[in-house]
Amino acid sequence: EVQLVESGGGLVHPGGSLRLSCAASGFTFSAYWMSWVRQAPGKGLEWVANIKHDGSEKYYVDSVKGRFTISRDDAKNSLYLQMSSLRAEDTAVYFCARDSSSWGSTPIDYWGQGTLVTVSS
Amino acid sequence: DIVMTQSPDSLAVSLGERATINCKSSQSVLYRSNNKIYLGWYQQKPGQPPKLLISWASTRESGVPDRFSGSGSGTDFTLTISSLQAEDVAVYYCQQYYTTPWTFGQGTKVEIK
Numbered sequence: 164e165v166q167l168v169e170s171g172g173g174l175v176h177p178g179g180s181l182r183l184s185c186a187a188s189g190f191t192f193s194a195y196w197m198s199w200v201r202q203a204p205g206k207g208l209e210w211v212a213n214i215k216h217d218g219s220e221k222y223y224v225d226s227v228k229g230r231f232t233i234s235r236d237d238a239k240n241s242l243y244l245q246m247s248s249l250r251a252e253d254t255a256v257y258f259c260a261r262d263s264s265s266w267g268s269t270p271i272d273y274w275g276q277g278t279l280v281t282v283s284s
Numbered sequence: 285d286i287v288m289t290q291s292p293d294s295l296a297v298s299l300g301e302r303a304t305i306n307c308k309s310s311q312s313v314l315y316r317s318n319n320k321i322y323l324g325w326y327q328q329k330p331g332q333p334p335k336l337l338i339s340w341a342s343t344r345e346s347g348v349p350d351r352f353s354g355s356g357s358g359t360d361f362t363l364t365i366s367s368l369q370a371e372d373v374a375v376y377y378c379q380q381y382y383t384t385p386w387t388f389g390q391g392t393k394v395e396i397k
Contacts, residue, residue, distance in 0.1 A: 198386075208326075208334065208377055210386040222384040225285075258333055268381050270324035272345070274333035 165189040165273045167259045172278030179249050183278060185242040185259030193217075193237040196262035198271060199244050201255035201280075211257070212244065216265050227253075249282045256280075286310050286380050290389035296397040303365040305392045307378035312358050315382065322382035325354055325363045328391075329374045337376075338363065370396065 171183040183199070198213040212223045212233040221233050232245040242259055256277040263272035287310040297303040313322045321341035326334035336345050338354035341361055351366045365372055373396060378389040 207391045208328075208379075208388040210379075210384075210388065213384070213386075224385040263336075263339070268322060268383075270336055270339045270379065270381055271326075271334075272336050272339075274335075276333060 165261065167261065167273060167275035169257065169259045169275045169278035172257065172280045174281045174283065175249055176284055177250060177282055179282070180245070180247040181249065181280060183244040183246065183257055183259075183280070185275060187240045187242065187259075187261070190261070192235075192240040194265045196265065196267055196269070197233075197235060197242045198260045198262055199233060199242075200258045200260050200271070200274075201253075202258070202277070203252075203255040206255075209255075213262060214242070215267065220267075246280070249280075251282050254280060254282045285385055286313065286383065286387050288378055288380055288387050288389040290376075290378060290392050292392060293390065294393040294395065296395045297365075297368045298397045299370065300367050301397075303368050303372070303394055305363040305376050305378075305394070307356075307361045307363070307389050309359045309361075309380055313380045313382040314358060321357065321361075322380055323354075323356070323361055324379045324381065325352075326377045326379065326388075327372075327374045328377065334377065365394070368394070368396070 166188045168186045199211040230248045234243045258277045259275040260271040261273040263269040323341040325338040328334040342354045375391045
């Protein structure tokens with residue numbers, strides 16, 4: 164059974180940093196692209212970033228470029244999102260998600276339960 | 285960026301009746317070299333993560349009831365629930381994965397009339 168479990172969310176002041184982690188199990192983690200998607204309270208879904216199965220390609224939505232970094236450790240079956248210079252508008256539930264194949268540009272077929280990041284003074 | 289626009293924002297349908305959700309992309313999400321449409325539909329129930337219902341515009345995922353169907357081409361797409369059940373109350377999103385940044389529609393809330 165595919166499982167994605169996020170951790171690392173919490174309350175952070177504007178301008179602060181936070182690192183989210185996602186522990187993956189139940190599939191060959193190293194074979195899949197992985198994504199982060201966020202959802203502000205009461206709002207819709209926003210794709211944040213994704214990373215190729217070997218880590219050689221990374222893509223970001225413009226609003227987080229230069230502030231967020233996606234990474235992975237295939238030996239630990241883990242996905243990360245390093246967030247810095249956080250703003251109030253980054254407040255959201257952050258979902259770890261698996262892209263459905265190893266060849267990119269595919270839908271997301273599994274999602275974690277999400278971790279809440281609140282940016283507030 | 286490709287903008288995805290859904291309509292309506294919400295709809296109320298009687299049990300057993302048809303629900304239709306539309307999604308329009310600001311540019312084509314058809315990749316001509318493989319003739320695939322890079323469009324998916326997701327269902328999100330309160331307090332839960334989204335669930336993939338339809339991929340490639342019309343391919344129903346394993347385990348998804350056949351009352352859910354997807355159609356469309358080019359820039360206009362439709363998710364149809366042929367006979368609404370109580371468990372279908374949710375917000376539905378379309379998403380293009382044709383090019384980054386991947387983008388979602390704003391969501392359509394489906395309720396029981």
